[in-house]
Amino acid sequence: MAKKLPAVDVALVGFGWTAAIVAEELTAAGLDVLALERGAWRDTPTDFAVTFAQDELRYMWRRSLFQEPARQTLTFRNSMDQTALPMRHLGSFLPATGVGGAGIHWNGQNWRFLPTDFVARSHNEARYGTLPESMTVQDWGVTYDELEPYYDKFEYLCGISGKAGNIKGRIQDGGNPFEGPRARDYPNPPLDMVYGPTLFAAAARETGHKPFPCPAANMSRAYTNPLGVTLAPCSYCGFCEKFGCGNYSKSSPQTTILPVLMRRNNFELRTQCEVLRVNCDSSGKRATSVTYIDTEGREFEQPAEMIFLCAFAQHNVHLLLLSGIGKPYDPKSGEGVVGRNYAYQIVSSVDVFFDDKIINPFVGAGGLGVGIDEYNGDNFDHGGLGFIGGGYLACWNTHGRPIELHPTPKGTPKWGSKWKEAVARNYLTTATISTHGAVMSYRTNYLDLDPTYRDAHGRPLLRLTFDFGDNEHRMSDYLTDRAAEIAKAMKPREIHAKKRNGHYSVVPYQTTHNTGGAAMGTDPRTSFVNRYLQSWDVPNLFVMGSSVFPQNAGYNPTGTIGALTYAAVDAVKNIYLKNPGPMVQA
Amino acid sequence: MSGSLSRRDLVLAGAAFISISGRSQARTYGGAVPWTPGIADAPRGVAEGELKFFTAAEAAFVDAAVARLIPADHLGPGAKEAGVTTFLDRQLAGPYGRAERWYMQGPWQDGTKSQGYQSRLSPAELYRVAIKSIDQHCRQRFSGKTFAQLSADQQDRILTEIEKGKLKIEDIGPHAVAIEGAKGPHSDTFFAVLMQNTIEGFFSDPIYGGNRDMVGWKLIGFPGARYDYRPYVGRHGEKLDLAPVGIRGRPAWNDQQS
Numbered sequence: 027m028a029k030k031l032p033a034v035d036v037a038l039v040g041f042g043w044t045a046a047i048v049a050e051e052l053t054a055a056g057l058d059v060l061a062l063e064r065g066a067w068r069d070t071p072t073d074f075a076v077t078f079a080q081d082e083l084r085y086m087w088r089r090s091l092f093q094e095p096a097r098q099t100l101t102f103r104n105s106m107d108q109t110a111l112p113m114r115h116l117g118s119f120l121p122a123t124g125v126g127g128a129g130i131h132w133n134g135q136n137w138r139f140l141p142t143d144f145v146a147r148s149h150n151e152a153r154y155g156t157l158p159e160s161m162t163v164q165d166w167g168v169t170y171d172e173l174e175p176y177y178d179k180f181e182y183l184c185g186i187s188g189k190a191g192n193i194k195g196r197i198q199d200g201g202n203p204f205e206g207p208r209a210r211d212y213p214n215p216p217l218d219m220v221y222g223p224t225l226f227a228a229a230a231r232e233t234g235h236k237p238f239p240c241p242a243a244n245m246s247r248a249y250t251n252p253l254g255v256t257l258a259p260c261s262y263c264g265f266c267e268k269f270g271c272g273n274y275s276k277s278s279p280q281t282t283i284l285p286v287l288m289r290r291n292n293f294e295l296r297t298q299c300e301v302l303r304v305n306c307d308s309s310g311k312r313a314t315s316v317t318y319i320d321t322e323g324r325e326f327e328q329p330a331e332m333i334f335l336c337a338f339a340q341h342n343v344h345l346l347l348l349s350g351i352g353k354p355y356d357p358k359s360g361e362g363v364v365g366r367n368y369a370y371q372i373v374s375s376v377d378v379f380f381d382d383k384i385i386n387p388f389v390g391a392g393g394l395g396v397g398i399d400e401y402n403g404d405n406f407d408h409g410g411l412g413f414i415g416g417g418y419l420a421c422w423n424t425h426g427r428p429i430e431l432h433p434t435p436k437g438t439p440k441w442g443s444k445w446k447e448a449v450a451r452n453y454l455t456t457a458t459i460s461t462h463g464a465v466m467s468y469r470t471n472y473l474d475l476d477p478t479y480r481d482a483h484g485r486p487l488l489r490l491t492f493d494f495g496d497n498e499h500r501m502s503d504y505l506t507d508r509a510a511e512i513a514k515a516m517k518p519r520e521i522h523a524k525k526r527n528g529h530y531s532v533v534p535y536q537t538t539h540n541t542g543g544a545a546m547g548t549d550p551r552t553s554f555v556n557r558y559l560q561s562w563d564v565p566n567l568f569v570m571g572s573s574v575f576p577q578n579a580g581y582n583p584t585g586t587i588g589a590l591t592y593a594a595v596d597a598v599k600n601i602y603l604k605n606p607g608p609m610v611q612a
Numbered sequence: 613m614s615g616s617l618s619r620r621d622l623v624l625a626g627a628a629f630i631s632i633s634g635r636s637q638a639r640t641y642g643g644a645v646p647w648t649p650g651i652a653d654a655p656r657g658v659a660e661g662e663l664k665f666f667t668a669a670e671a672a673f674v675d676a677a678v679a680r681l682i683p684a685d686h687l688g689p690g691a692k693e694a695g696v697t698t699f700l701d702r703q704l705a706g707p708y709g710r711a712e713r714w715y716m717q718g719p720w721q722d723g724t725k726s727q728g729y730q731s732r733l734s735p736a737e738l739y740r741v742a743i744k745s746i747d748q749h750c751r752q753r754f755s756g757k758t759f760a761q762l763s764a765d766q767q768d769r770i771l772t773e774i775e776k777g778k779l780k781i782e783d784i785g786p787h788a789v790a791i792e793g794a795k796g797p798h799s800d801t802f803f804a805v806l807m808q809n810t811i812e813g814f815f816s817d818p819i820y821g822g823n824r825d826m827v828g829w830k831l832i833g834f835p836g837a838r839y840d841y842r843p844y845v846g847r848h849g850e851k852l853d854l855a856p857v858g859i860r861g862r863p864a865w866n867d868q869q870s
Contacts, residue, residue: 320638453832531726
């Protein structure tokens with residue numbers, strides 16, 4: 027029997043980026059906020075000190091900052107006619123556990139989505155005609171212009187280094203001319219550029235593109251954010267993604283919010299406490315509490331006036347399904363919303379091999395690179411191409427970590443003396459152009475509960491049914507071809523274009539940009555939350571993070587997650603608290 | 613499934629319970645930043661010395677196999693000289709070898725390639741079973757010789773067969789009980805794990821027992837666990853030739869390690 031605890035104003039499930047933002051804003055507004063985190067406390071000097079943070083084996087390959095499948099995983103299949111099997115160890119994506127969540131181990135590639143991304147269905151249908159019946163792409167219910175102040179707020183919280191391309195409609199030289207208009211420039215100038223991206227920039231310009239320094243959550247100089255928290259200049263150590271920053275140079279909840287939040291007396295954090303379900307009253311229209319379990323197996327019931335699901339995208343959906351909140355999605359009838367519109371990202375790359383140019387890949391930072399945006403979203407005419415959407419192309423110099431990085435030309439044996447020779451020859455002299463493509467949502471890509479496999483608490487695992495569509499393959503091939511053209515203009519010895527062929531696989535690492543399952547939108551029949559990330563069915567329940575994306579865009583999601591979170595919490599402060607109830611009428 | 617739990621399932625259920633309840637306890641934080649100076653979670657290094665996991669025969673196999681995967685040649689030492697066998701031995705004796713973080717509950721069945729690893733063998737069990745199986749295969753084919761006793765060419769031929777999944781990994785010996793009912797993993801599964809682990813041992817920080825004298829890093833020009841490259845960001849196209857540094861520094865910094 028769960029022990030019932032005294033009620034709080036706000037309970038947060040999980041304690042990563044979105045929870046830290048919600049907690050900071052709502053404690054500042056005077057509410058009592060409690061965060062429940064299944065993992066442990068972590069801070070920079072204890073857990074990723076500069077004396078040992080650069081440890082590729084420990085953090086990347088032994089997964090020490092990531093979710094343990096022994097505790098939570100999902101089952102996966104490509105299509106509904108297959109039997110889903112458990113993802114027994116991590117591969118394709120790397121969710122986190124512990125305070126700070128994946129905000130600890132992200133690269134810091136911080137983008138805004140395009141204005142057209144938020145109206146993906148209406149915009150594409152107006153320009154290209156009706157979308158295929160298999161696509162469940164929809165408009166977000168919020169526009170870029172409405173989100174702009176919140177993008178700005180997150181960028182200034184983080185101290186993003188970059189160069190604006192469009193300030194209030196005026197195109198800025200050297201920035202991304204395709205971005206939506208922004209109120210002001212980034213808080214920090216771009217990072218200093220290394221050689222590979224500089225070569226890419228020259229070749230991109232030569233081939234008629236407009237390259238720009240990618241926006242980075244790695245500090246180009248010391249920065250004090252609006253909360254008064256100071257971050258240090260990035261030292262380009264090349265250990266960002268999959269690692270905690272030992273140098274206070276990468277934005278994370280720890281380096282931007284927690285020093286302020288943790289000192290507030292109306293905030294409480296309980297670690298090693300895993301939420302098992304959200305409880306509703308008998309009407310099913312009001313969330314009353316969450317039930318959680320601690321490491322000694324004791325169960326507690328924590329009542330709250332408002333509940334925010336702030337866990338990783340898939341976990342929020344899992345929790346909704348386990349709690350019986352919202353109608354589960356049924357791919358056969360197309361009805362139901364929880365689990366609907368799961369999407370991902372499609373990535374490919376082109377290796378660019380030089381003989382005479384030393385790239386020094388190890389002088390890196392997670393967001394250090396040059397990008398072009400000509401082929402993203404609807405920045406180009408898709409007429410006759412047979413797909414919608416797109417992605418950015420970028421030459422990143424994120425790292426030279428030697429277990430992970432050994433680019434070899436096509437045809438190199440996978441082991442033996444020839445492999446060793448190729449690795450030794452190319453390690454210092456290879457640049458890579460990456461493509462980062464959107465994935466649309468489809469009727470048959472979804473999340474539900476697995477009928478067979480159970481987690482450590484005996485609950486059904488989440489089941490993921492997913493594959494890339496023809497749209498994604500055509501789009502990704504198109505991006506890869508464009509990348510190969512620029513690669514050739516870099517005048518290398520040779521290139522190796524690696525297209526993304528075949529079925530989606532959970533095995534190789536691709537990206538942790540999993541989206542959907544609790545989509546936002548304008549219609550309760552096709553979305554779980556409204557534009558303020560408020561549940562249509564249970565108005566005192568909110569869902570944060572990329573589980574609300576109705577489909578994915580051709581950018582990394584964190585900037586948009588930050589903006590949506592600030593927008594939601596602003597609505598809570600300005601609308602909900604004055605009159606608790608639905609903020610949008612269905 | 614329910615009602616007919618196998619011994620293995622019970623063992624695994626117990627293991628899962630221990631690994632979760634063995635964590636630090638739930639804690640409540642509020643009103644202050646909960647940071648204590650001087651408690652950095654630094655890694656414990658690997659001590660040289662006797663084998664912790666491999667038998668002598670298994671170590672001979674690993675020595676021989678990794679010496680073919682990353683050979684010593686005109687470019688310098690290979691995986692064997694770098695101490696990859698010691699690295700692997702310690703890894704397999706620890707949480708990685710036990711698949712402590714992996715989801716290891718049944719039912720077990722073969723999946724598609726895109727569904728990934730579906731063997732009920734932990735990495736340690738996989739090595740044990742696969743090495744035994746490969747050596748048995750070699751003895752039959754090469755008049756009683758184990759893999760380690762073959763010529764380099766013969767070893768390369770066997771490794772190629774393993775890589776292509778052509779060799780059956782038989783479930784033999786005392787571990788047959790532990791993996792009762794399991795379909796033997798294909799040899800390509802073992803090869804992928806072996807190659808990945810060999811790369812790890814050759815290129816990881818020397819603190820884990822491999823990459824001895826940082827030979828892996830020197831081979832490619834990786835300067836190691838440095839954390840400040842600001843002086844080098846603008847030096848485009850320059851070969852920097854920085855001597856590598858490990859988590860424990862490098863020999864020149866510390867007489868005890870030189």
